Amino acid sequence: MLLRTQIIEILKHIIVQSTGKPIFSVASIEELDIDKDGKVTISLNFPPIDESEVIEVQSAIEERLKEEGASEVNLTINVRKPRNIHHVIAVSSGKGGVGKSTVSTNIAIALSQLGNRVGLLDADIYGPDIPMMFGVNERPYVNEENKIIPIEKYGVKLMSIGFLLDKSDTPVAWRGPLVTKAIEQFYNDVEWGELDYLIIDLPPGTGDVQLTIAQSLPTKYGIVVTTPQDVSILDASKALNMFRASEIEVMGIIENMSYFVCPETGTRYEIFGSGGGERLAKESGARLIGRIPLEPRIRKGGDEGNPVVLMEEDTETRRIFLEIAKEVTKFIEGS
Ligand SMILES: Nc1ncnc2c1ncn2[C@@H]1O[C@H](COP(=O)(O)OP(=O)(O)O)[C@@H](O)[C@H]1O
Numbered sequence: 001m002l003l004r005t006q007i008i009e010i011l012k013h014i015i016v017q018s019t020g021k022p023i024f025s026v027a028s029i030e031e032l033d034i035d036k037d038g039k040v041t042i043s044l045n046f047p048p049i050d051e052s053e054v055i056e057v058q059s060a061i062e063e064r065l066k067e068e069g070a071s072e073v074n075l076t077i078n079v080r081k082p083r084n085i086h087h088v089i090a091v092s093s094g095k096g097g098v099g100k101s102t103v104s105t106n107i108a109i110a111l112s113q114l115g116n117r118v119g120l121l122d123a124d125i126y127g128p129d130i131p132m133m134f135g136v137n138e139r140p141y142v143n144e145e146n147k148i149i150p151i152e153k154y155g156v157k158l159m160s161i162g163f164l165l166d167k168s169d170t171p172v173a174w175r176g177p178l179v180t181k182a183i184e185q186f187y188n189d190v191e192w193g194e195l196d197y198l199i200i201d202l203p204p205g206t207g208d209v210q211l212t213i214a215q216s217l218p219t220k221y222g223i224v225v226t227t228p229q230d231v232s233i234l235d236a237s238k239a240l241n242m243f244r245a246s247e248i249e250v251m252g253i254i255e256n257m258s259y260f261v262c263p264e265t266g267t268r269y270e271i272f273g274s275g276g277g278e279r280l281a282k283e284s285g286a287r288l289i290g291r292i293p294l295e296p297r298i299r300k301g302g303d304e305g306n307p308v309v310l311m312e313e314d315t316e317t318r319r320i321f322l323e324i325a326k327e328v329t330k331f332i333e334g335s
């Protein structure tokens with residue numbers, strides 16, 4: 001009678017023709033059992049592969065095990081559904097507090113309002129602000145396949161570490177490898193379904209999370225958020241260079257808190273200076289795709305889970321975010 005170790009040894013030598021690789025370089029064992037009559041029950045998990053390959057692998061395994069003495073082979077091959085996330089866009093900046101989460105939130109909703117299927121992955125493990133900006137207090141469910149069902153609000157599917165913490169002010173004290181794992185799981189183990197756009201709201205800087213989204217996730221596009229002053233521009237250019245070093249195409253630069261228009265007088269004040277975003281665009285060759293004013297309604301909307309793009313009144317800010325969302329879709333159609 002075959003032993004478990006023998007079976008594993010036999011399986012190790014079976015090659016998946018399409019990849020030319022042994023099955024264990026792509027598949028994993030879900031179940032392996034041998035009963036007293038020599039009947040072998042195996043269940044294997046595969047990444048997305050063609051039906052024809054499933055049949056081929058199946059017959060190869062059955063044939064080999066019978067040759068080696070299995071009285072019967074009961075084989076199940078589970079094939080993971082292909083991921084259908086068309087465009088992954090990361091939103092980065094050098095500094096914290098410049099408006100990445102605000103921009104990610106409002107662009108995600110604006111893209112959804114334009115008729116797209118949109119997800120938003122909050123990759124700011126240490127300071128997850130997406131739950132607050134969307135006004136979400138629920139916890140996501142986990143289905144039978146151990147996939148997390150994202151929370152849907154304002155037409156956007158959301159995932160954030162903030163949904164899993166007991167209290168929103170609990171600090172996460174994780175080291176790099178755990179953070180990397182969490183980000184990978186937020187991409188792979190969340191049931192995103194089919195998405196036109198997945199927006200990733202990054203933490204500030206150029207650390208582990210930025211490396212993970214560049215190396216382990218199929219992130220193709222990046223947006224850089226900055227405020228107009230020099231210190232912010234300097235850090236934003238680091239974020240921009242990191243995108244480029246990872247072969248992430250920079251879709252555009254957004255200058256946030258660009259100016260303030262006094263509601264009483266209509267006078268425009270450039271509180272953080274002016275021209276920073278334009279300068280960064282010129283120096284880097286990336287496009288400035290939007291300038292967002294400093295506006296109390298944006299801050300209030302963020303704190304209250306009522307993003308400014310959803311506000312009833314047709315504000316200039318709302319129009320700017322919709323314009324940026326259109327720029328995003330145009331960029332992708334043109335690339
Ligand atoms: N254009 C703006 N006008 C007013 N407040 C803003 C604006 N952009 C962002 N804020 C506020 O500034 C704070 C920091 O923004 P946030 O999006 O959390 O930045 P980051 O994600 O880069 O750390 C939040 O309270 C947010 O509501």
Ligand SMILES: [Mg+2]
Nearest residue numbers: 100101124129
């Ligand atoms: Mg943030």
